[in-house]
Amino acid sequence: MxxxxxxxxxxxxxxxxxxxxxxxxxxxxxxxxxxxxxxxxxxxxxxxxxxxxxxxxxxxxxxxxxxxxxxxxxxxxxxxxxxxxxxxxxxxxxxxxxxxxxxxxxxxxxxxxxxxxxxxxxxxxxxxxxxxxxxxxxxxxWWLTPRTPTRSSSRSSPPGSPAKNITCLTRLDHNRALGQVAEKLGVPVGDVRNAIIWGNHSSTQFPDASHATARTELGERPVKELVADEKWLKEEFVSTVQERGVAVIKARRQSSSLSAASAACDHMRDWILGTPKGTWVSMGVFSDGSDRVPEVLFYSFPVTCEKGEWSIVQGLQIDDFARSKMEASGTELMEEKSIAINIL
Amino acid sequence: MxxxxxxxxxxxxxxxxxxxxxxxxxxxxxxxxxxxxxxxxxxxxxxxxxxxxxxxxxxxxxxxxxxxxxxxxxxxxxxxxxxxxxxxxxxxxxxxxxxxxxxxxxxxxxxxxxxxxxxxxxxxxxxxxxxxxxxxxxxxxWWLTPRTPTRSSSRSSPPGSPAKNITCLTRLDHNRALGQVAEKLGVPVGDVRNAIIWGNHSSTQFPDASHATARTELGERPVKELVADEKWLKEEFVSTVQERGVAVIKARRQSSSLSAASAACDHMRDWILGTPKGTWVSMGVFSDGSDRVPEVLFYSFPVTCEKGEWSIVQGLQIDDFARSKMEASGTELMEEKSIAINIL
Structure with a gap:
């Protein structure tokens, strides 16, 4: 590719x-x-x-x-x-x-x-x-601490500092989320955008379609309205995306291959060549404190990219349901980080 | 892909x-x-x-x-x-x-x-x-006989008759030939074109670089002149391409995979979207008697493609060395065809 x-x-x-x-x-x-x-x-x-x-x-x-x-x-x-x-x-x-x-x-x-x-x-x-x-x-x-955290880099460090140059992959999860929404709505996957994977690349991740939209004959519409099934969005959608890797292994008797390669390619392409206007993707990046995520963690956020630099999408409304899911994944990342630091 | x-x-x-x-x-x-x-x-x-x-x-x-x-x-x-x-x-x-x-x-x-x-x-x-x-x-x-052979189709049958619609893959061998020439000359493979695979998709195939050219600072030049090593072109080049599949299996302990998929894609792309002007590719097509190949065989020829139709490249000079190699592969194809017909 x-x-x-x-x-x-x-x-x-x-x-x-x-x-x-x-x-x-x-x-x-x-x-x-x-x-x-x-x-x-x-x-x-x-x-x-x-x-x-x-x-x-x-x-x-x-x-x-x-x-x-x-x-x-x-x-x-x-x-x-x-x-x-x-x-x-x-x-x-x-x-x-x-x-x-x-x-x-x-x-x-x-x-x-x-x-x-x-x-x-x-x-x-x-x-x-x-x-x-x-x-x-x-x-x-995910557990590493870059030399220059993002926030201080935005104040005094030159651009391209280590924290800016390291990203973690959650694009496969992100693409799976788009795929599940497209299947649910019966629309081409290219017409769905702005799903989010919050947190860790593990089963505590929170796949969130509450900000996603889909192109319809009536224009761009919230997926939440189009699906009109809160239970599906909060339960089945979340667990299907979280457990998709296991389901693929069960079917193929091998872990994800073409979809993983495709996601690795999409991630770098968007980082380098930029995300389309109005579209964000999910990337694990070093937290700058956005969305109350501790500033000591790599964490998957919605990001837009331009000229080879990612930026965390700001100002999204986060309800209590999402908050509790996001915190659970953050807690797991903290635990994993302390294990890694002990080993280091 | x-x-x-x-x-x-x-x-x-x-x-x-x-x-x-x-x-x-x-x-x-x-x-x-x-x-x-x-x-x-x-x-x-x-x-x-x-x-x-x-x-x-x-x-x-x-x-x-x-x-x-x-x-x-x-x-x-x-x-x-x-x-x-x-x-x-x-x-x-x-x-x-x-x-x-x-x-x-x-x-x-x-x-x-x-x-x-x-x-x-x-x-x-x-x-x-x-x-x-x-x-x-x-x-x-390779051993099948299409309903309408190419020659009669060019006279009376409508275009798109079966013989025109069936092609056999020798593109992997063709691409391997380009790769070997590029390595020998130390030039990017995109600067080499018009190698030919004649005959069968087997070890009797004849990889022929005698009509190939390469882009150089002095313009498009014959590979024969640039290589200036007839022994390499007639021996090492031929056997390396013929035996490349075996060499890949030996290294990977699996048969060719990415290169085979890539060649299958190239073949169909060129057939449907057309070959670039002045460039031909190798395809197994039902012989119309060109280059003295019997009209009853699928055989790999140099072809150009336009608007979804392939045409065998005409008028190439074929010397005695090439002729004997081409005939040996044709003989093998005849034998395989008679085996298949007996089974059918």
Whole structure:
């Protein structure tokens, strides 16, 4: 998708850096062969220009890491490596969607313990080798504390400070919410917008359609009115989105794949190329205190993006029902953060 | 890729029909869930218009069938079924890339015997249920004889007769050939064009770079001159492309996946939307006797496409080396055809 222009636009040449564990080096090289075999015109090194893209594929046989970056590999535009320094060298965009997968019966605490060392090593390599202001899209490091929190950055730090450059993925949940509303209303999903995922990328997340709208013959209308079924919006919709990943695993006997890749692509595209006017998307970003979310947390908010910068949507009415759901997810994030800090 | 507009253009809504065996119904439904979860704006049924797309996924755990077609499934634009009649109903484009996979130690004759019954059942469903002039892109039915051969169709039959509407995939081999030339020359693959795959989609195919050109600072130049290594062009290049599938399997321990999907998409896109001026691609089409290829065979030729019709490139100089390679692949196709006819 990246090398076809779906993430960075149809005219943006890309160089893909793919990172995987040493034991997966052969398979990763096979992916590189396939990228060459696909004869993708956008996939190329351009020593004379500043190249823009790279992908890191990370292990465990199941998930992939991506990142955009510079390379001198003119011929193929693909770097396949198990060396973090090489993988992150000069990258402008890093998509870190790999990590220790959650196995059946594993507690979140155990999962965090497995992922903290991966984080430490990669964060250090990113800091040393990536291009300045590299944008980082990631799945597993919700508990980290960026060097410069957003609020102080808006006062004195330069733009592009770390807190601004790191976002967490909740786009799959966001897209699932749009999909469920579209199915309920029997309308094309492209006509529905402004669902929100609040909180954690876990089952405590709060999928909220109370601000969503849908295009109808009578113009843009609130989903709440069109659905006219408060029970569905507060119960079935919420639990369907929260538990969709489990339902997909049950059907496919594998975790989400095409929808996860599609969401990772949508997230970065909107961050870099901007959200359409009047449309917001959900992203985990470091809280600036908006909506009473503590300023020490990454938390999924509705955001709009312009010129490569995200901003939290302000001024939304939040009722008591939403507030209690949002706080429950925030409490879970606080607990996870304290576990991670203890391990760190 | 189809639902992102990469096959039929960025503004073409599509409906995907996915076909799989009954034992894979759950997994197929999981794919449908993921397509809904990806919130793809182009993926939608539009009862008021003639919808254009559908995908058939076929199993054996490894490959997928695709086809474009009509549906009344307004909400999701996805039909997941194990019923051929439902799958092929009203489809405008059918992408048949599934079939019995070749296992280690299996002879081609055994493979054909496994695939003929699949062909019989699907061909009959296509004929009964697909839209008129449905375009069929396929991998396994090289040995079939269309109702109306190309030559007579050019004299008296209407356009869109069966021979014109069925093409076989050699695009992956074609793209691999471009990739190998680009690597050899150290140029972006988008600057190389007009490689040819002659013959069968098998190891007897003849990858031919003798008519290919590459864009250089001095303009468009013959690859033959730029490579200046006849031995490489006649030996290493040919065998690398022929054996690339095996090399990918060796590295990934799985057969080609992203490159195969990418090639299937390129093939249909170029067929429907046209090849760029001055550029040809390779497709298996029913021979009209061009280049002395017998008129009873599907055979991979260089073709250009315009307004949804392919034409074999005429007037290429073919030397004795190429002729002998082309004839060897034609002989193999004749043998395979006679095996298939005996089974039929």
């Amino acid at each position: 990246i090398a076809r222009g779906l993430m960075l636009g149809p005219d943006q040449p890309v160089v893909l850096h793919m990172l995987d564990l040493p034991r997966a080096a052969d398979a990763l090289n096979g992916v590189k062969m396939e990228l060459v075999d696909a004869a993708l015109p956008l996939l190329r090194g351009m020593p004379a220009l500043q190249p823009l893209a790279a992908v890191f594929s990370f292990i465990a046989g199941c998930k992939a890491y991506f990142a955009l970056g510079a390379t001198t590999n003119f011929e193929t535009g693909v770097v396949a490596t198990s060396d973090e320094a090489e993988a992150f060298k000069g990258v402008n965009v890093a998509i870190l969607i790999g990590g220790w997968p959650r196995k059946e019966g594993m507690k979140r605490k155990d999962l965090t313990a497995k992922n903290v060392p991966i984080y430490k090593s990669q964060a250090s390599a990113l800091q040393q080798h990536a291009a300045p202001n590299c944008k980082v899209e990631q799945r597993f490091w | 189809i639902a992102r507009g990469l096959m039929l253009g960025p503004d073409q809504p599509v409906v995907l029909h996915m076909l799989d065996l009954p034992r894979a119904a759950d997994a197929l439904n999981g794919v449908k869930m993921e397509l809904v979860d990806a919130a793809l704006p182009l993926l939608r049924g539009m009862p008021a218009l003639q919808p254009l797309a559908a995908v058939f996924s076929f199993i054996a755990g490894c490959k997928a069938y695709f086809a474009l077609g009509a549906t009344t499934n307004f909400e999701t634009g996805v039909v997941a079924t194990s019923d051929e009649a439902e799958a092929f109903k009203g489809v405008n484009v059918a992408i048949l890339i599934g079939g019995w996979p070749r296992k280690e130690g299996m002879k081609r004759k055994d493979l054909t015997a496994k695939n003929v019954p699949i062909y019989k059942s699907q061909a009959s469903a296509l004929q009964q249920h697909a839209a008129p002039n449905c375009k069929v892109e396929q991998r396994f039915w």
